[in-house]
Amino acid sequence: xxxxxxxxxxxxxxxxxxxxxxxxxxxxxxxxxxxxxxxxxxxxxxxxxxxxxxxxxxxxxxxxxxxxxxxxxxxxxxxxxxxxxxxxxxxxxxxxxxxxxxxxxxxxxxxxxx
Amino acid sequence: xxxxxxxxxxxxxxxxxxxxxxxxxxxxxxxxxxxxxxxxxxxxxxxxxxxxxxxxxxxxxxxxxxxxxxxxxxxxxxxxxxxxxxxxxxxxxxxxxxxxxxxxxxxxxxxxxx
Numbered sequence: 722x723x724x725x726x727x728x729x730x731x732x733x734x735x736x737x738x739x740x741x742x743x744x745x746x747x748x749x750x751x752x753x754x755x756x757x758x759x760x761x762x763x764x765x766x767x768x769x770x771x772x773x774x775x776x777x778x779x780x781x782x783x784x785x786x787x788x789x790x791x792x793x794x795x796x797x798x799x800x801x802x803x804x805x806x807x808x809x810x811x812x813x814x815x816x817x818x819x820x821x822x823x824x825x826x827x828x829x830x831x832x833x834x835x
Numbered sequence: 836x837x838x839x840x841x842x843x844x845x846x847x848x849x850x851x852x853x854x855x856x857x858x859x860x861x862x863x864x865x866x867x868x869x870x871x872x873x874x875x876x877x878x879x880x881x882x883x884x885x886x887x888x889x890x891x892x893x894x895x896x897x898x899x900x901x902x903x904x905x906x907x908x909x910x911x912x913x914x915x916x917x918x919x920x921x922x923x924x925x926x927x928x929x930x931x932x933x934x935x936x937x938x939x940x941x942x943x944x945x946x947x948x949x
Contacts, residue, residue: 725877757940764839764926764940765878811877821866821930822891823938825877 723748725814727826735834736804742797742829744812751817754795756786759809759828768810771795772817782806807833837861839941841927847947853915856944860908860929867904868938869912870926878926884910885932914946922948 728743746752753772757765769780776788786797795812809830813823840859848854860867865886870878881900883891886907895902899918904910914921924943930936 762942764928764942765938766940767937770937813877821868821883821932821936821938822880823878825879828875828877 723752723814723816723824725812725824725826727810727812727829729829730827731830731832733832733834734802737801739800740798740802740806740831742810742812742831744795744797744826746793746795746812746814748793748814748816752814753817754786754788755813755815755823756780756784756795756797757811757813757825758782759811761808765811768797802831802833804833804835806831839927839929839939841925841941841944843944844942845945845947847949848917849949850919851916853913854917854946855914856912856925856927856946858910858912858927858941860910860927861939864929864931864939865907866930866932866936867910868928868930869902869910870928872924872926872943874923881912917946917948919948922946 724747726745734740755770756768759765768784769778771778771788779785784799809828811828812826867884869881872878882895882902884904902912924945926943928938928940930938
């Protein structure tokens with residue numbers, strides 16, 4: 722069975738500061754990894770995904786994430802956040818042999834303060 | 836291109852009443868998903884369709900929940916009878932197919948059971 726743990730439920734940060742949202746996963750097979758963002762009263766939007774190849778993945782809105790197989794982590798980073806980045810962020814995993822069942826973490830609320 | 840459409844956006848009912856949610860996926864997307872999102876949690880898969888076939892409904896509480904996707908396009912999720920614990924957001928998503936394909940999410944239906 723697979724699982725995802727997002728280590729921080731809330732991350733407060735000041736505008737223009739860097740941020741890292743942490744994600745660890747558990748799986749006995751090869752995985753695909755995803756980060757989604759959810760703005761209030763909206764559905765989830767894909768930020769980035771890791772399928773294979775380079776372990777550093779760049780996504781939309783200036784976000785990037787690094788896949789670390791030895792530490793089973795997929796942390797999300799942004800060098801300088803904006804007020805508009807305030808949202809809920811979800812890490813998700815699916816096995817590379819699976820046909821799309823995503824297992825989500827509990828979510829991390831990013832609160833960007835002026 | 837229109838995104839995933841869900842209706843209604845909000846629904847308030849009394850316990851033991853029936854309720855239905857409707858989803859229209861992105862045109863051409865063969866795979867459709869229904870997720871349950873409890874407050875403060877990540878989405879959990881209820882059922883996945885490939886065209887009109889339910890290929891994964893292992894997490895769907897079949898005593899009270901049912902779903903259909905008769906023509907392989909739009910889908911309906913029903914609860915009968917609703918319980919207090921069913922209060923949550925019900926998300927619909929679609930993708931071209933399963934696997935590593937990006938899932939596009941609708942805005943969700945927020946259900947409140949009184």
